Amino acid sequence: MTILTFMLLVFAGSVLAGCLGALTGLGGGVVIIPLLVLLFGVDLRYAIGASLVAVIATSSGAAAAYVREGYTNVRLAMLLEVATTIGALVGVYIAGQVDSLVIMYVFIAVLFWSAYSSLREPKPLPPSDAVDSLAIRLKLPSTYPTKAGPMHYGVRHIPGGLGIMFIAGVLSALVGIGSGVVKVFAMDRLMRLPFKVSTTTSNFMIGVTAAASAAVYFHRGQLDPVMCGPVAAGAIVGSLLGTRVLVKAKTRALRIVFACVVGLMGVQLLIRALTGKV
Amino acid sequence: MAEAPGTTPDPAQAPDPGRPGDAPRSRSLELALSQVLIAGVAASAAIIGLGAIGLLASTSMNMHVDYSRFIPPESGSQSLRAVLHGVSMLDARAIMIAGVLLLIATPIARVLFSLVSFARQRDMLYIGITTIVLAVLAYSLFYGKV
Numbered sequence: 501m502t503i504l505t506f507m508l509l510v511f512a513g514s515v516l517a518g519c520l521g522a523l524t525g526l527g528g529g530v531v532i533i534p535l536l537v538l539l540f541g542v543d544l545r546y547a548i549g550a551s552l553v554a555v556i557a558t559s560s561g562a563a564a565a566y567v568r569e570g571y572t573n574v575r576l577a578m579l580l581e582v583a584t585t586i587g588a589l590v591g592v593y594i595a596g597q598v599d600s601l602v603i604m605y606v607f608i609a610v611l612f613w614s615a616y617s618s619l620r621e622p623k624p625l626p627p628s629d630a631v632d633s634l635a636i637r638l639k640l641p642s643t644y645p646t647k648a649g650p651m652h653y654g655v656r657h658i659p660g661g662l663g664i665m666f667i668a669g670v671l672s673a674l675v676g677i678g679s680g681v682v683k684v685f686a687m688d689r690l691m692r693l694p695f696k697v698s699t700t701t702s703n704f705m706i707g708v709t710a711a712a713s714a715a716v717y718f719h720r721g722q723l724d725p726v727m728c729g730p731v732a733a734g735a736i737v738g739s740l741l742g743t744r745v746l747v748k749a750k751t752r753a754l755r756i757v758f759a760c761v762v763g764l765m766g767v768q769l770l771i772r773a774l775t776g777k778v
Numbered sequence: 779m780a781e782a783p784g785t786t787p788d789p790a791q792a793p794d795p796g797r798p799g800d801a802p803r804s805r806s807l808e809l810a811l812s813q814v815l816i817a818g819v820a821a822s823a824a825i826i827g828l829g830a831i832g833l834l835a836s837t838s839m840n841m842h843v844d845y846s847r848f849i850p851p852e853s854g855s856q857s858l859r860a861v862l863h864g865v866s867m868l869d870a871r872a873i874m875i876a877g878v879l880l881l882i883a884t885p886i887a888r889v890l891f892s893l894v895s896f897a898r899q900r901d902m903l904y905i906g907i908t909t910i911v912l913a914v915l916a917y918s919l920f921y922g923k924v
Contacts, residue, residue, distance in 0.1 A: 503841045504834060536845075543848040553878055557819060560884050564815040567808050574807060578892060578907050585914040589921070638903070707885030708911065712918045714882045721851030725874035726833070726843060729826045732881050736823045 503726065506540070511730035513539070514554055518738020520758055521554075521678070522562035522703070528554045528735050529677030530614045533607060534765035538772075542727070544600050548676030549722030552714045554735040555678040559707035561739030566700035569645065573697055576640050576655060576687075577705045583662040584683075584705055587669020588712035595674050595713075596720070604773045607675040611766035614681045619759040632656050644697050653694050661691045665705075673713035678706035807895045814891050818884030822877045829873030836870055886915055 501509075513535045514528070521528030529551040536542040536550060566572050595603065635641055635655040643650040664686035668679040683702035687693045693701070717723055861879065864872020889911055896904040 501843060502839060503837060503843050504839050506843050507830065507834070540845070542845040545848040546845050553881065556881055556885060557822075560815045560819050560881070560888075564812045564819070567815070568812040570805075570808060572808070574804075574811065574892065575904060578889075578904060578911060581889075581911045582907060582914070585911055585918070589914065589918055592918075639901075708889060708915070711882050711885045712915055715919045716921060718879070718882075719856050721849075721856050723875065723878060724845070725829070725871040725878070727845060728878045729830050729833075729874035732878050733823045733826045733830070736819045736881075740819075 501540070507726065507730045510536070510540070510727060511734040514731045514734025515738040515741070517554060518558045518561065518735035519742040520738075520754070521558040521680075521735070522739040522742030523754060524618055524680075524758055528558040528738070529675075530611055530762055531765075532731060532735075533676065534611070534762075534769055536727070538765065538768055544604060545720075545722050546724055546727055548595075548603070549714075549717045549724070550727045550731045551676040552710045552717060553723065553728045553732045555672075555676070555710045556707045556714065557732050557735035558739040558742075559678060559703055559705075559710070561736050562743045563700075563704045563707065565740075565743040566703060571644055571696050571700040572704045573640065573642055573655075573693070573701050574704075575638070575642075576693075577701050579638060579640070579658075580661065580665045580683075580701075581705055581708050583665035584669035584672070584679075584709040585712040587666040587671075588673040588709050589669075590666075591670035591673030592713040592716045594670070601773060603675055604769065606671070607677070608766050608770050608773065610671065610675060610677060610679075610681065611762050611769070615759040615763035615766065617681050617685070618755045618762070632658070634658050644694055651694075653697065654692070656692045657690050661686050664690065669709050669712070672706075672709045673716075676717075678703075678710060680706055804895065804899070807892070810895065811888055811891060814888050815884060818887060819881065822881040822884065825877035825880060826874050827877075829870050829875075829877060832868070832870035832873060886912075889915065 514532065517528035517531035517535065520531060532551040532554045533544075533547045536547040537544060542550075563572065567574070632654060635658060638658065640655040640658070641653065643652050645651075664682065668682040668686070671677065671682060672679040680699075680702050683705060684698050687698035687701060688695055691698075714723070858879070861872050861875050865876050889908060893905065893908040893912065896908055
């Protein structure tokens, strides 16, 4: 493939990934890695580096809009980032020790989880009304905008949330993704935050988590300019489109498309991994 | 985990604008963080775009790229110093990587900005928490030898 074709196609694919990533809150990584590996025959190590860059781009571009709208819980994000960044240091260390094939299997598992979780209708749990004294001492309960005006919410199970966030950080650095699916799971299901607060706070944290391992990947030579440049620029454009233009789009249909695409990619990668072509 | 019956609020209830225990939401912090992020991604995209144009202008359009095999970099080539040197020589690849590194720095700048904001609010708890996050990020940069 010539350099111009490669850069243009990677750019176009990254716009799409950034758009979907911003829209679903699951990060662009689950789309970028299979795209590069399956369509462009890129080595997994380059793909992971490029994906981390895409993830930072998507997170930063989308967070700019969500923070302004007041959905993101900035204090909660900072607290949980202690766990995700320490997890990321552990993950990037593990990544240097294990075989590519192991990383590929972990990635495939995350793909299937992402597909499943985007298919599942986010059925809101009733917001927690129980008073959590730790949350209050940490100044975490807050309000978020609704059509009827600001709405109060509490925060529960902070130690458990920190534990899952540590795992999310390890995964993020190990396979080069945002781990949005894990972060949303922890905040929505365990910490009992409103869904919109969970997805936007997750998105906000993804950039810092990925930045904690990106420097190490740069040093290891996994950030190639010809690949990461178009990926970064494409994901930035895509995330801004995703938050501004598509904010009113039918997300239900998009989630089904996303699940099908990601699931299909997972199957293809699994076949490749099983036949030893990684 | 389960709440006592009857305490579950009706989703259709009137808005609840807050409780005494709620943390004050700082609109100015939210707006400032949003601006830091937008400035970071916009500058990064612009620098990468310039580098890409320079790269395509200076290489043969028929040049093929192949990433099917990972090639470990020469030692010393993956450092901030090497990138800045390349940028000063107007090397297109170095300019593109500089844009990518600026993008990586954007969330870190966001954390730094939060620290300033918490310091202004004299919020000692969150000054401490933010300092821990910055220390972990700094360790990663040091470990990565950027």
